[in-house]
Amino acid sequence: NAGVTQTPKFQVLKTGQSMTLQCAQDMNHEYMSWYRQDPGMGLRLIHYSVGAGITDQGEVPNGYNVSRSTTEDFPLRLLSAAPSQTSVYFCASSYSLSGGTEAFFGQGTRLTVV
Amino acid sequence: SQQGEEDPQALSIQEGENATMNCSYKTSINNLQWYRQNSGRGLVHLILIRSNEREKHSGRLRVTLDTSKKSSSLLITASRAADTASYFCATILFGKLIFGQGTELSVKP
Numbered sequence: 001n002a003g004v005t006q007t008p009k010f011q012v013l014k015t016g017q018s019m020t021l022q023c024a025q026d027m028n029h030e031y032m033s034w035y036r037q038d039p040g041m042g043l044r045l046i047h048y049s050v051g052a053g054i055t056d057q058g059e060v061p062n063g064y065n066v067s068r069s070t071t072e073d074f075p076l077r078l079l080s081a082a083p084s085q086t087s088v089y090f091c092a093s094s095y096s097l098s099g100g101t102e103a104f105f106g107q108g109t110r111l112t113v114v
Numbered sequence: 115s116q117q118g119e120e121d122p123q124a125l126s127i128q129e130g131e132n133a134t135m136n137c138s139y140k141t142s143i144n145n146l147q148w149y150r151q152n153s154g155r156g157l158v159h160l161i162l163i164r165s166n167e168r169e170k171h172s173g174r175l176r177v178t179l180d181t182s183k184k185s186s187s188l189l190i191t192a193s194r195a196a197d198t199a200s201y202f203c204a205t206i207l208f209g210k211l212i213f214g215q216g217t218e219l220s221v222k223p
Contacts, residue, residue, distance in 0.1 A: 004156075033211060042202065042215035043157075050209070058210060090156055097206050100145040100164065105156030 002026050006091050006106035013081040013113045021076040021109050023091030029104075031094045032074040036060065036087040037108075043090065049074055050097075081113045118146075118203040118214035126220040133190040135217040137203030138183075144206065146179060146186050151200045151216070160188075160201075193221045 007022045025032065033048035035058075045058030049068040063085060065077040074093075078085060088110050094103040121136045137146070145164045149157040163170045163179045163186065170177045176189040190197055202216045 043213040045210055100162055102159035107156045
């Protein structure tokens with residue numbers, strides 16, 4: 001059972017480039033989310049999804065797009081990378097939020113934008 | 115704005131001592147969760163306490179919840195060097211799982 005898998009683990013981008021961070025889970029979880037973690041800022045929610053075909057914005061959505069075509073996958077797209085998007089990105093999934101179930105996290109993607 | 119805020123931001127103790135971290139939140143909740151993060155890795159769920167519970171135990175962890183004060187505390191007893199990590203509380207706000215800024219715990223051998 002792989003849990004939540006994020007790829008790549010590390011990435012360096014040039015300003016203006018675009019890329020997609022991949023996230024996949026094999027636990028049939030409905031709720032998936034993306035966070036960024038910056039020093040002293042904790043985890044901030046970028047986008048989340050409560051099921052296939054349904055996405056919504058979190059606290060810091062600007063500059064990012066998401067889609068949820070399947071239950072398993074929830075990719076995060078950076079449209080035009082900026083140095084301010086240098087961060088560690090985490091994907092998480094949980095069976096349900098309303099039931100108060102735990103969230104499972106991927107190992108993170110460390111992104112540097114130069 | 116953050117739903118949950120931890121206090122202190124950093125805590126340094128000796129092995130064998132107890133560590134207490136606090137979390138305050140702003141709105142009514144159904145449950146509150148605590149997570150642990152080792153040095154830049156993904157977060158790992160520790161414990162969940164529901165709004166109708168006042169205290170919950172899991173091994174060396176003890177969590178309390180005071181809904182009247184909108185606060186929770188995480189106590190780690192008899193700490194070990196391996197407990198060195200960041201600890202986060204998390205609550206659900208408008209259908210979103212929101213984390214606090216975390217407490218960085220350092221346990222010295």
